[in-house]
Amino acid sequence: MNILGDISTATFLSEYWQKKPLLIRNALPDFESPVEPDDIAGLSLDEDVESRILIEDPAKQSWQVKHGPFSEDSFSQLPKENWTLLVQAVDQWIPECADLLEQFSFIPSWRRDDLMVSFAPKGGSVGPHFDLYDVFLVQGMGQRRWQLGPKCNTTSKTLPDLPVSILQDMQVEHEWTLNPGDMLYIPPSYAHHGVAIDDCMTFSIGFRAPSEADVLQGFTDHLAAELNNDRRYSDPSPACAKDAPALIDEAAIERFRQILQKNILQDGPLREWLAQTMTEPKYEALHEPLEEALEWQDIASLFKEASMLTHNETSRWAYFKDEQRVCLFINGHAQPLAESKSCQALAQQLANQRHVNIQDINRYLSEPACQDLLLDLINANYLYFEG
Ligand code: SIN
Ligand code: CO
Numbered sequence: 001m002n003i004l005g006d007i008s009t010a011t012f013l014s015e016y017w018q019k020k021p022l023l024i025r026n027a028l029p030d031f032e033s034p035v036e037p038d039d040i041a042g043l044s045l046d047e048d049v050e051s052r053i054l055i056e057d058p059a060k061q062s063w064q065v066k067h068g069p070f071s072e073d074s075f076s077q078l079p080k081e082n083w084t085l086l087v088q089a090v091d092q093w094i095p096e097c098a099d100l101l102e103q104f105s106f107i108p109s110w111r112r113d114d115l116m117v118s119f120a121p122k123g124g125s126v127g128p129h130f131d132l133y134d135v136f137l138v139q140g141m142g143q144r145r146w147q148l149g150p151k152c153n154t155t156s157k158t159l160p161d162l163p164v165s166i167l168q169d170m171q172v173e174h175e176w177t178l179n180p181g182d183m184l185y186i187p188p189s190y191a192h193h194g195v196a197i198d199d200c201m202t203f204s205i206g207f208r209a210p211s212e213a214d215v216l217q218g219f220t221d222h223l224a225a226e227l228n229n230d231r232r233y234s235d236p237s238p239a240c241a242k243d244a245p246a247l248i249d250e251a252a253i254e255r256f257r258q259i260l261q262k263n264i265l266q267d268g269p270l271r272e273w274l275a276q277t278m279t280e281p282k283y284e285a286l287h288e289p290l291e292e293a294l295e296w297q298d299i300a301s302l303f304k305e306a307s308m309l310t311h312n313e314t315s316r317w318a319y320f321k322d323e324q325r326v327c328l329f330i331n332g333h334a335q336p337l338a339e340s341k342s343c344q345a346l347a348q349q350l351a352n353q354r355h356v357n358i359q360d361i362n363r364y365l366s367e368p369a370c371q372d373l374l375l376d377l378i379n380a381n382y383l384y385f386e387g
Contacts, residue, residue, distance in 0.1 A: 028138065055082065082125075088114055092282065107134075118201065136186075148192050149170040177197065233259065238251070290381050309384070310354060312384060317330050330377075338372070
Protein backbone atom coordinates (compact mmCIF):
# COMPACT_ATOMS: atom_id res chain seq x y z
CA MET A 1 0.00 0.00 0.00
CA ASN A 2 1.26 3.46 -0.87
CA ILE A 3 0.71 6.01 1.86
CA LEU A 4 1.28 8.73 -0.74
CA GLY A 5 -1.98 7.87 -2.51
CA ASP A 6 -1.81 8.42 -6.27
CA ILE A 7 1.59 10.10 -6.04
CA SER A 8 4.61 7.92 -6.72
CA THR A 9 7.51 7.97 -4.31
CA ALA A 10 9.73 9.42 -7.06
CA THR A 11 7.30 12.30 -7.69
CA PHE A 12 6.91 12.97 -3.99
CA LEU A 13 10.68 13.11 -3.48
CA SER A 14 11.39 15.30 -6.48
CA GLU A 15 8.45 17.70 -6.21
CA TYR A 16 7.36 17.85 -2.57
CA TRP A 17 9.89 16.55 -0.03
CA GLN A 18 11.51 19.62 1.54
CA LYS A 19 9.90 21.80 -1.15
CA LYS A 20 6.16 22.23 -0.80
CA PRO A 21 3.26 21.01 1.33
CA LEU A 22 1.01 18.22 0.14
CA LEU A 23 -2.41 16.99 1.22
CA ILE A 24 -3.13 13.30 0.67
CA ARG A 25 -6.75 12.36 1.15
CA ASN A 26 -7.25 8.83 2.43
CA ALA A 27 -3.52 8.11 2.74
CA LEU A 28 -4.49 5.36 5.18
CA PRO A 29 -7.87 4.08 3.99
CA ASP A 30 -10.17 2.87 6.81
CA PHE A 31 -7.55 4.02 9.28
CA GLU A 32 -8.13 2.64 12.73
CA SER A 33 -6.11 4.46 15.31
CA PRO A 34 -3.78 2.12 17.21
CA VAL A 35 -4.40 4.27 20.31
CA GLU A 36 -7.40 5.79 22.06
CA PRO A 37 -7.39 9.23 23.71
CA ASP A 38 -7.31 7.44 27.08
CA ASP A 39 -4.09 5.63 26.11
CA ILE A 40 -2.47 8.98 25.30
CA ALA A 41 -3.69 10.52 28.53
CA GLY A 42 -2.49 7.39 30.37
CA LEU A 43 1.01 7.70 28.87
CA SER A 44 1.19 11.33 30.00
CA LEU A 45 0.92 10.19 33.64
CA ASP A 46 4.19 8.27 33.30
CA GLU A 47 7.31 10.10 34.43
CA ASP A 48 9.40 8.51 31.67
CA VAL A 49 7.14 9.97 28.99
CA GLU A 50 7.61 13.48 27.57
CA SER A 51 4.28 15.30 27.43
CA ARG A 52 2.80 18.81 27.40
CA ILE A 53 -0.59 20.45 27.64
CA LEU A 54 -1.18 23.76 25.85
CA ILE A 55 -4.18 25.81 26.92
CA GLU A 56 -5.34 28.77 24.87
CA ASP A 57 -7.51 31.61 26.06
CA PRO A 58 -8.65 32.96 22.67
CA ALA A 59 -10.26 36.08 24.18
CA LYS A 60 -6.99 37.18 25.80
CA GLN A 61 -4.70 35.74 23.10
CA SER A 62 -2.89 34.04 25.93
CA TRP A 63 -1.30 30.60 26.12
CA GLN A 64 -0.29 28.38 29.01
CA VAL A 65 2.03 25.38 28.78
CA LYS A 66 2.16 22.63 31.39
CA HIS A 67 4.70 19.86 31.32
CA GLY A 68 4.04 16.24 32.27
CA PRO A 69 4.00 13.89 34.05
CA PHE A 70 0.34 14.74 34.73
CA SER A 71 -2.10 13.35 37.24
CA GLU A 72 -5.78 12.45 36.92
CA ASP A 73 -6.44 15.82 38.60
CA SER A 74 -4.58 17.72 35.89
CA PHE A 75 -7.22 16.52 33.42
CA SER A 76 -10.26 17.20 35.59
CA GLN A 77 -9.08 20.83 35.97
CA LEU A 78 -8.91 21.49 32.23
CA PRO A 79 -11.46 23.73 30.51
CA LYS A 80 -13.98 22.05 28.20
CA GLU A 81 -12.41 23.40 25.03
CA ASN A 82 -9.27 24.99 23.53
CA TRP A 83 -6.52 22.77 24.88
CA THR A 84 -4.19 20.14 23.45
CA LEU A 85 -2.30 17.27 25.05
CA LEU A 86 0.88 16.34 23.18
CA VAL A 87 2.79 13.13 23.89
CA GLN A 88 6.21 12.55 22.30
CA ALA A 89 7.71 9.29 21.09
CA VAL A 90 4.56 7.22 21.37
CA ASP A 91 6.26 4.78 18.96
CA GLN A 92 8.65 3.86 21.78
CA TRP A 93 5.79 2.75 24.00
CA ILE A 94 3.21 1.27 21.66
CA PRO A 95 4.50 -1.26 19.09
CA GLU A 96 1.57 -0.63 16.68
CA CYS A 97 2.62 3.03 16.62
CA ALA A 98 6.20 2.00 15.79
CA ASP A 99 4.70 -0.06 12.93
CA LEU A 100 3.03 3.07 11.55
CA LEU A 101 6.49 4.62 11.06
CA GLU A 102 7.42 1.76 8.71
CA GLN A 103 5.01 3.24 6.16
CA PHE A 104 7.49 6.09 5.77
CA SER A 105 10.41 3.91 4.68
CA PHE A 106 10.70 5.87 1.43
CA ILE A 107 12.75 8.28 3.56
CA PRO A 108 15.89 6.84 5.25
CA SER A 109 14.84 5.48 8.64
CA TRP A 110 17.76 7.22 10.41
CA ARG A 111 16.18 10.57 9.42
CA ARG A 112 13.07 9.81 11.50
CA ASP A 113 12.69 11.31 14.91
CA ASP A 114 9.51 10.10 16.53
CA LEU A 115 5.76 9.80 16.43
CA MET A 116 4.06 12.46 18.51
CA VAL A 117 0.36 12.03 19.22
CA SER A 118 -1.91 14.91 20.18
CA PHE A 119 -5.40 14.87 21.59
CA ALA A 120 -7.59 17.98 21.57
CA PRO A 121 -11.24 18.75 22.24
CA LYS A 122 -13.04 21.32 20.08
CA GLY A 123 -10.94 24.45 19.53
CA GLY A 124 -7.68 22.79 20.67
CA SER A 125 -4.58 23.89 18.78
CA VAL A 126 -0.92 24.66 19.32
CA GLY A 127 -1.35 27.96 17.50
CA PRO A 128 0.03 29.15 14.14
CA HIS A 129 3.71 28.19 14.11
CA PHE A 130 6.47 26.60 12.06
CA ASP A 131 8.76 23.67 12.78
CA LEU A 132 12.35 23.35 11.64
CA TYR A 133 11.91 19.79 10.39
CA ASP A 134 9.72 17.85 7.95
CA VAL A 135 6.52 16.46 9.37
CA PHE A 136 3.70 14.20 8.17
CA LEU A 137 0.45 14.87 10.03
CA VAL A 138 -1.95 11.93 9.96
CA GLN A 139 -5.49 12.55 11.18
CA GLY A 140 -6.12 9.75 13.68
CA MET A 141 -9.60 10.53 14.99
CA GLY A 142 -12.17 13.33 14.57
CA GLN A 143 -11.61 16.32 12.32
CA ARG A 144 -9.02 19.07 12.28
CA ARG A 145 -9.07 22.25 10.22
CA TRP A 146 -5.59 23.01 8.90
CA GLN A 147 -4.47 26.37 7.59
CA LEU A 148 -1.12 26.54 5.83
CA GLY A 149 0.97 29.63 5.32
CA PRO A 150 4.24 30.63 3.67
CA LYS A 151 7.76 29.56 4.51
CA CYS A 152 9.03 31.37 7.62
CA ASN A 153 12.41 31.89 9.23
CA THR A 154 13.82 32.95 12.58
CA THR A 155 13.05 36.59 11.80
CA SER A 156 9.30 35.88 11.27
CA LYS A 157 7.29 37.87 13.83
CA THR A 158 5.97 35.92 16.82
CA LEU A 159 3.65 37.00 19.64
CA PRO A 160 5.69 38.51 22.51
CA ASP A 161 6.07 37.07 26.01
CA LEU A 162 4.57 33.66 25.42
CA PRO A 163 5.89 30.29 26.61
CA VAL A 164 5.38 28.93 23.06
CA SER A 165 6.34 30.30 19.67
CA ILE A 166 3.18 31.57 17.96
CA LEU A 167 3.30 33.47 14.65
CA GLN A 168 1.83 36.96 14.79
CA ASP A 169 0.18 37.16 11.36
CA MET A 170 -0.01 33.96 9.45
CA GLN A 171 -1.05 34.53 5.85
CA VAL A 172 -3.37 31.66 4.93
CA GLU A 173 -2.51 30.08 1.58
CA HIS A 174 -4.43 26.78 1.91
CA GLU A 175 -7.23 25.61 4.13
CA TRP A 176 -8.23 21.96 4.47
CA THR A 177 -10.34 19.87 6.86
CA LEU A 178 -8.73 16.52 7.56
CA ASN A 179 -10.71 13.37 8.31
CA PRO A 180 -9.34 10.15 9.82
CA GLY A 181 -6.79 8.60 7.46
CA ASP A 182 -6.03 11.89 5.65
CA MET A 183 -2.46 13.11 5.78
CA LEU A 184 -0.68 16.42 5.36
CA TYR A 185 3.03 16.74 4.56
CA ILE A 186 4.66 19.96 5.71
CA PRO A 187 8.26 20.80 4.75
CA PRO A 188 10.57 22.52 7.26
CA SER A 189 9.68 26.14 8.16
CA TYR A 190 6.22 26.28 6.54
CA ALA A 191 3.64 28.04 8.74
CA HIS A 192 0.75 25.80 9.81
CA HIS A 193 -2.17 25.97 12.19
CA GLY A 194 -4.47 23.07 12.99
CA VAL A 195 -7.62 23.56 15.05
CA ALA A 196 -9.70 20.63 16.33
CA ILE A 197 -13.29 20.72 15.07
CA ASP A 198 -14.33 18.02 17.54
CA ASP A 199 -12.49 15.54 19.80
CA CYS A 200 -9.49 14.89 17.65
CA MET A 201 -6.22 12.97 17.57
CA THR A 202 -3.34 13.84 15.26
CA PHE A 203 -0.24 11.72 14.66
CA SER A 204 2.90 13.72 13.78
CA ILE A 205 5.74 11.82 12.17
CA GLY A 206 8.70 14.14 12.63
CA PHE A 207 12.19 13.90 11.17
CA ARG A 208 15.64 14.68 12.57
CA ALA A 209 17.69 17.41 10.98
CA PRO A 210 20.74 18.50 12.98
CA SER A 211 21.71 22.14 12.64
CA GLU A 212 25.02 22.85 10.89
CA ALA A 213 26.25 24.11 14.27
CA ASP A 214 25.38 20.72 15.80
CA VAL A 215 27.15 18.89 12.97
CA LEU A 216 30.30 20.97 13.39
CA GLN A 217 30.33 20.75 17.14
CA GLY A 218 29.38 17.08 17.26
CA PHE A 219 31.93 15.98 14.67
CA THR A 220 34.79 18.05 16.03
CA ASP A 221 34.08 16.81 19.59
CA HIS A 222 34.16 13.26 18.20
CA LEU A 223 37.48 13.92 16.42
CA ALA A 224 39.04 15.72 19.37
CA ALA A 225 38.21 12.85 21.73
CA GLU A 226 40.39 10.54 19.60
CA LEU A 227 43.35 12.91 19.17
CA ASN A 228 46.48 12.58 21.19
CA ASN A 229 47.47 15.75 23.07
CA ASP A 230 51.00 15.43 21.67
CA ARG A 231 49.75 16.45 18.26
CA ARG A 232 50.11 20.21 18.45
CA TYR A 233 50.60 23.29 16.35
CA SER A 234 54.20 23.52 15.21
CA ASP A 235 56.19 26.04 13.18
CA PRO A 236 59.67 24.70 12.49
CA SER A 237 60.68 27.75 10.47
CA PRO A 238 58.51 30.72 11.48
CA ALA A 239 59.17 34.01 9.79
CA CYS A 240 58.84 36.85 12.23
CA ALA A 241 58.53 40.15 10.40
CA LYS A 242 60.95 42.74 11.60
CA ASP A 243 59.28 45.25 13.97
CA ALA A 244 55.99 43.30 13.81
CA PRO A 245 56.20 40.43 16.32
CA ALA A 246 52.47 40.82 17.04
CA LEU A 247 51.49 39.98 13.47
CA ILE A 248 49.72 36.66 12.80
CA ASP A 249 51.08 36.18 9.31
CA GLU A 250 49.57 34.30 6.35
CA ALA A 251 51.93 31.36 6.87
CA ALA A 252 50.69 30.88 10.44
CA ILE A 253 47.07 31.09 9.32
CA GLU A 254 47.80 28.48 6.66
CA ARG A 255 49.37 26.12 9.25
CA PHE A 256 46.17 26.31 11.34
CA ARG A 257 44.05 25.79 8.22
CA GLN A 258 46.09 22.64 7.51
CA ILE A 259 45.37 21.29 11.02
CA LEU A 260 41.66 21.78 10.43
CA GLN A 261 41.64 20.39 6.91
CA LYS A 262 43.66 17.25 7.57
CA ASN A 263 41.40 16.35 10.48
CA ILE A 264 37.96 17.41 9.28
CA LEU A 265 38.28 15.92 5.82
CA GLN A 266 38.93 12.38 7.10
CA ASP A 267 36.35 10.03 5.66
CA GLY A 268 36.37 7.18 8.21
CA PRO A 269 35.64 9.26 11.32
CA LEU A 270 32.85 11.11 9.51
CA ARG A 271 31.05 7.87 8.65
CA GLU A 272 31.45 6.56 12.19
CA TRP A 273 30.29 9.77 13.81
CA LEU A 274 27.30 9.99 11.50
CA ALA A 275 26.16 6.40 12.16
CA GLN A 276 26.78 6.85 15.88
CA THR A 277 24.89 10.15 16.08
CA MET A 278 21.98 9.15 13.88
CA THR A 279 21.35 6.01 15.90
CA GLU A 280 21.57 7.70 19.28
CA PRO A 281 18.40 6.74 21.12
CA LYS A 282 15.92 9.46 22.01
CA TYR A 283 15.84 8.28 25.62
CA GLU A 284 18.99 6.35 26.51
CA ALA A 285 17.62 5.19 29.86
CA LEU A 286 14.61 3.43 28.31
CA HIS A 287 16.73 0.69 26.83
CA GLU A 288 18.01 -2.24 28.90
CA PRO A 289 19.72 -5.46 27.84
CA LEU A 290 18.20 -8.80 28.88
CA GLU A 291 18.69 -9.41 32.59
CA GLU A 292 20.18 -12.84 32.00
CA ALA A 293 22.16 -13.48 28.86
CA LEU A 294 20.94 -16.45 26.81
CA GLU A 295 22.98 -19.09 24.95
CA TRP A 296 22.29 -20.21 21.39
CA GLN A 297 20.74 -23.49 22.61
CA ASP A 298 18.23 -21.43 24.66
CA ILE A 299 16.90 -19.69 21.57
CA ALA A 300 17.50 -22.15 18.71
CA SER A 301 14.00 -23.64 19.04
CA LEU A 302 12.39 -20.16 19.00
CA PHE A 303 13.52 -19.72 15.40
CA LYS A 304 11.16 -22.61 14.56
CA GLU A 305 8.29 -21.53 16.81
CA ALA A 306 8.20 -17.75 16.29
CA SER A 307 7.39 -16.06 13.00
CA MET A 308 9.29 -12.79 13.28
CA LEU A 309 12.20 -11.01 14.86
CA THR A 310 11.27 -7.42 15.68
CA HIS A 311 13.33 -4.34 16.51
CA ASN A 312 12.91 -3.27 20.09
CA GLU A 313 10.89 -0.03 19.92
CA THR A 314 13.66 1.82 21.78
CA SER A 315 16.35 0.82 19.29
CA ARG A 316 17.64 2.83 16.34
CA TRP A 317 19.55 1.06 13.55
CA ALA A 318 21.71 2.31 10.67
CA TYR A 319 24.75 1.12 8.73
CA PHE A 320 27.24 2.35 6.20
CA LYS A 321 29.52 0.46 3.87
CA ASP A 322 33.26 0.80 4.11
CA GLU A 323 34.95 -0.83 1.09
CA GLN A 324 31.93 -3.12 0.90
CA ARG A 325 32.18 -4.11 4.59
CA VAL A 326 29.03 -3.36 6.50
CA CYS A 327 29.44 -1.23 9.63
CA LEU A 328 26.27 -1.61 11.67
CA PHE A 329 25.37 0.82 14.46
CA ILE A 330 22.56 0.40 16.97
CA ASN A 331 21.71 2.98 19.63
CA GLY A 332 24.97 4.82 19.08
CA HIS A 333 27.20 1.73 19.31
CA ALA A 334 29.12 -0.13 16.61
CA GLN A 335 28.01 -3.76 16.42
CA PRO A 336 30.95 -6.15 15.87
CA LEU A 337 30.34 -8.18 12.69
CA ALA A 338 32.19 -11.15 11.19
CA GLU A 339 33.54 -10.67 7.67
CA SER A 340 31.63 -13.60 6.18
CA LYS A 341 29.28 -12.71 3.31
CA SER A 342 26.29 -14.22 5.03
CA CYS A 343 26.88 -12.32 8.27
CA GLN A 344 27.19 -9.06 6.35
CA ALA A 345 23.99 -9.83 4.42
CA LEU A 346 22.12 -10.82 7.58
CA ALA A 347 23.17 -7.58 9.32
CA GLN A 348 21.72 -5.50 6.47
CA GLN A 349 18.52 -7.48 6.37
CA LEU A 350 18.05 -7.05 10.10
CA ALA A 351 18.74 -3.32 9.98
CA ASN A 352 16.46 -2.51 7.05
CA GLN A 353 13.14 -3.75 8.47
CA ARG A 354 11.48 -3.45 11.84
CA HIS A 355 9.91 -6.90 11.43
CA VAL A 356 12.14 -9.57 9.94
CA ASN A 357 10.39 -12.70 8.79
CA ILE A 358 12.27 -15.67 10.27
CA GLN A 359 11.71 -17.68 7.07
CA ASP A 360 13.69 -15.04 5.23
CA ILE A 361 16.75 -15.51 7.43
CA ASN A 362 16.54 -19.30 7.83
CA ARG A 363 19.47 -19.86 5.50
CA TYR A 364 21.81 -18.03 7.89
CA LEU A 365 20.88 -19.90 11.05
CA SER A 366 23.38 -22.74 10.69
CA GLU A 367 26.39 -20.45 10.39
CA PRO A 368 28.18 -19.85 13.73
CA ALA A 369 29.05 -16.19 12.92
CA CYS A 370 25.39 -15.49 12.15
CA GLN A 371 24.31 -17.26 15.32
CA ASP A 372 26.73 -15.08 17.29
CA LEU A 373 25.31 -11.95 15.73
CA LEU A 374 21.68 -12.91 16.43
CA LEU A 375 22.53 -13.96 19.96
CA ASP A 376 24.33 -10.64 20.59
CA LEU A 377 21.37 -8.63 19.29
CA ILE A 378 18.80 -10.62 21.26
CA ASN A 379 20.85 -10.43 24.48
CA ALA A 380 21.33 -6.69 23.99
CA ASN A 381 17.52 -6.54 23.64
CA TYR A 382 17.72 -4.87 20.26
CA LEU A 383 15.65 -7.72 18.77
CA TYR A 384 12.79 -9.76 20.17
CA PHE A 385 10.81 -12.76 18.94
CA GLU A 386 7.20 -12.29 17.91
CA GLY A 387 4.38 -14.58 16.93
C1 SIN B 1 -0.89 19.06 16.75
O1 SIN B 1 -0.90 17.83 16.69
O2 SIN B 1 -1.82 19.69 17.29
C2 SIN B 1 0.21 19.89 16.22
C3 SIN B 1 1.17 19.22 15.36
C4 SIN B 1 2.05 20.22 14.63
O3 SIN B 1 1.64 21.30 14.34
O4 SIN B 1 3.22 19.93 14.32
CO1 CO C 1 3.93 21.90 13.83
